[in-house]
Amino acid sequence: MGLRTDYLREVKAFQPSPPYAANAGKAFLVGGALCALAQWLADWYGGTFAASALEAHLWASIVMAGLAIGLTAVGKYDDISQFAGAGATMLLTGLANALASAAIEHRSEGWMAGVGGQMLKAGGAAIIYGVIAAYVLGLFWP
Secondary structure, eight states: OHHHHHHHHHHHHHOOOOOOOHHHHHHHHHHHHHHHHHHHHHHHHHHOOOOOOHHHHHHHHHHHHHHHHHHTTTTHHHHHHHHHHHHHHHHHHHHHHHHHHHHTTGGGOOOIIIIHHHHHHHHHHHHHHHHHHHHHHHHHHO
């Protein structure tokens, strides 16, 4: 056996096993709670302001993104993400958090190179793939 194989075997002996079931459960619960909150907001906007379904969902999305940006600004969204994992990072709130945290972190570099450039680095892939997916789906949607 080689030195690399021996080293990997020794490291594996002392490495704790990650709690996959607990992490999946936390991600499911927090992600589900965020989605349920967004759906409740959409229903509330639709009922309270007699908005159409599209308008209600747009307003709910704006509020959820604003909530994520606000929690990022006060430093609490990272705590939620650390606890929930993918449950808090795979939604619109995760994209808003990524963009806001990049803007906050690089604001000292100026508006163009710092805030604008770093926000596009952080969320550029999600935005580009979202636009491409929307275009492709739009080609085949009846």
